[in-house]
Amino acid sequence: MLGGGGLVAVNVYASATESGDQQGQVATGQVLSAPTIYCPDVGSRLTTVPDGAKADVDRELAQLDQQIVAAYQQLTRSAAAIEQNPGLADDTIMNPLKEKRSASLQRIADAIGREGDRPQGLDDLAACTLRSSNQGDGQSADPQGGATPSQSGQASTAPSQGTGAGGQGGNGPVAADYADITSVQPNVTTPAERSGGSTGTFSSSCGVNANGLFNSDNVIVAPGVSNGAHHFHDYIGNQSNNAFASDQDLANADTSCADKGDRSTYYWPVLRLQNGKQERDADKPGGGTEGNAGQIVTAKQVTLTFEGNPTSKVTEMPRLLRIITGDAKAFVNGPANANASWSCTGFENRQLKDKYPLCPAGSDVVRTFRFQSCWDGRNIDSANHRTHVAFEAPDGSCPAGFQAIPQLVQRIVYAVAAPSLQDGGRTVPLFAVDSFPEQLHKPVTDHGDFINVFDESLMRKMVDCINSGRTCGAGADEQPPSESTQPSEPSEPSDTASPVAPPAQTQSAEPSEPATEQPSSEPPATASSGTGLPRVDASTSPKESATAKPSTAKPSTTKSSTTKSSGGGVISEPTQRPDTETPADTAVAATPTDTSVAALAGQETPATGSGTEPQTEPQAVQGDLAETGFHLWPALFGGLLLASGAVLLWRARRNAV
Template sequence: MKVSRRPGAARMIAVAVTLAATGAATVYFVSGGGNVTASAQTSLTGYVPIASVAPNVAPPKPRRTFTVDCGTNGNGKFSPDNPVAQPGIKNGAEHVHDFVGNQAITADTSDEALAASGTTCRNGDRSSYFWPVVRIDKGVRSTGDLGATVPTISCPSVRDRLPAVPARLRAGVNRQLAVLDRSLAAANQRIAASRGRIDVRLNKAVIGSLRAQRADAIRKISGMLGRRGLVSLVDCEVSYDGMHAGHGATRSVANQTVSCPSVRDKLPAVDDRTVGRVNRELAALDKQIAKANERLVQAPSDTTVLSTLQTERAATLQRLADAITPRPAGLDALAACTKALPDPSGPRLELPGNTGAIVRPKSVLIEYRGNPAGQVTAMPRFLRALTGDAKPTSRGPANARASWTCSGVTDRLTDKYPICPAGSQVMRVHDFPGCWNGKDIDSANHRAHLAFADARDTCPAGFKAIPQLRISISYDIPRGVQEKGQYALDSFPEENHNPFSDHDDFINVNSDRQMKKITTCLNTGRQCRLSASR
């Protein structure tokens, strides 16, 4: 039997089981250094004493900072959704994230609902900051095996995100929706050729072609409807979900969300004169769902959430039906919603392949940083940003970033899990791009609208400096756990807890007034700090 101590499918080590004189089974991990016990560092190739990593971080330049403390997810907002990289896809991440800041956010939350949400940030920042959780798992886990797994491609639904479609545009929109369906079906046929293996070259070719086709169709739909923001729905993901086969666990009551029938795809074409009214009612439905989800985070035992939501939806659906001629039948049947248990299971919110107790961060430091080379311009509201890459194995390492270190020795970063000196905390340092193309809040691959500055802090041509976000997360992890390789990152199944798959995501929901405070602070030489309440 082959097993792997976290992380990395490529880091498999053989196990020899012998019987000691007492008759008890003793497990030895065989590595290049010979037979050693499971706690020996020589077998843990994904872990490295931080003292053995040479300093590799340039000395910091004088830089102004604006610090926001949004807490450490003390209220327990966890989700396997990724609203930046996989918008509209439930459990799109296939691993659990810590969320701080915005409390309403899910894979489906509209910008309007985000702007109305509550927040854990004391200064009123409604932005969403989220990253994969770290777990401690003291068991020896079987290595993920692709076997006969057929990879599949999932894409965000465009139908469920459209505004009301005028009758004169319905045929054109439907043609482009059919293009999206056909291109996805063709891509899944092509990707099936890599059954039982991860083929980075094929993945890039198939996803690249699909992305181009979707971008063209979505651009045409956006042009017809005059709708911004649909570019977030372009990109798709390759999933190796077959690696999850056979997982079973008890459902958890934590982090419930509401599940409501889709309304947008049930609407007929509407008259030009009523489009605005219909869209206002659709936006109201989105806000009602977001409000209910936020309430379930704050008061999970509240038994009135569903009845209140149904009453609000019924009134909105009535107004919606009244606005459309001829009046559509059956919308009233869409008022009732249910509580949907999350995919993470059991009291530890485990997912297939992502097991163990979640470690709550000891501290989370969120900094907006100035540009040493000049002034910064305000981030646009609802800007999407990410750093790192959750899939360096299946997509290649181009966008992956070393992020691991220890407190007290932050002059070095590693792409392995650090073993820290006594008294030092395990840290993850996530730097986001600090340059913006000046026009887009998102892009087809969720990256092209942003860029990193060069070593001279200069942005690429056509980009301008914005507040550069850094998130530093610290954990108290017992040194014995570190030495035995018993802590690791949640990940996609094919990454098998690869520390190089670390990543972080952000949606800017700062108000214009708050963003002005940030840029003024960074451009006038002051250090600004606002504390959090939780």
């Protein structure tokens, strides 16, 4: 009887907690500081690359990223051994990484030297360092675009004691990555309009990527390289965007936009719920093998608005202009190019730069990207993908030699609930954007990418509309309801059915002083081919404002529903994307209180084409007690032992009488 009862208790307890153990977890007690790898960002230093060397340089830059990913994966697999012998990190990881980077940097210098002047000093960027996971957000950029250690000093070259829990993928997020939006002071201002300014707006309606088009490529940063981003992107608009898409491919592509004259491509890192589920990419590069785990969330609403300039008229964007806003590596690079902007519906006059928002009940999570809106008048791209465009000054003016173009304001709304930080996301799962593995899913790494493939006639119409102060475009009146497909069979109940108030434990974070770092080119204006994967879809919601202005609409209480994707695309490989969103100088964030991050579990996987087929159902891992009945057979056996023992005891006592 004792043995049977014990077997029942142990098995039931283990099964009931198994799901929570496999979901994203955040250590909320002691601070355990797991290491991450910082390497100088070579791409940002290469401001001039001859056209003849560009292909070779792009391939080598992608290879540098792959080397860091592989080193980080090795670091996390070897964490226990390195803790016992700190010197092992240098011998087996950091020194070999330096040698590989030196070889790649040599090839970059050779490629540029064959076409022009050979760059000097690249080899100085070969060495990388280990930093504890509580460094990064506090770093400041050096004049050359790198990062300097935070005020706490240089991190130890060995992992600190233990590895902190850090999400379903083992590399974040952590509790300190979230802040209660109600504790943030209003920090959004709008430049005053002046005589001669352009006050109109033009909207494009391109859906929410309900057909599930994503990949881990980045045709801007790593053209011709599969898995160049090492994380997955949502795509709307152009339907042919992958690493191998030529300008002609983009021009001839289909589009999800209501106005077929807009074949532009809009993409950003997917948002995932770390709820224990595994997507089809769970064992693929860019997905689970690189720490990007959990269920991809379909946006409730996406609005694309092109705005004017407060001080001047705007000119037409050149066709195939590329703009990257934000920095996908901002956690280790420092915030110089970061432009993340996180908020909640009803609170959009409060923007967060380096925290995910905890929204109150009835309020949805909002990501806003305000793109650079000053163009050099000559180039559609630049070697570092930044210097050909710039942000407006605080007064709305463009730098000398630049001219104002329509500013893309991209607003993405998700019906996801505030995670339960007090139990590591077991009750209500954590959410986070995909990132490079060593960037630990930090919100400051959020970023957006845009390629202008508007028909020239439609671009002229946009500019005329904005300059004349009118409101125009397919999404001008209201955003059409989000597309979605109903599941063909029931799914598990979602923990995110409706937003809940943030747990009391999370409200200890207090707003810090506004950050002062600004994107490198100019201060930003103040914030006012994939496979069909199953995604959480929050649709059929009330319409939202098409701009990033503070919301005055009543928060939506629409529940989200788990649905399957209706279609598939072409999944190439993950690509990296830079980010730039919310003005750093106006973002007020909560002070980190816990930086525990777990090591990434997973094997190093070469970046090759995946060619995966559309998935029709989530690959669910073992869930809670209701889902794991099959795994309760030991409890059933124990119950039989317990019952048999009781019967035998009863008979023995009866015979004794």
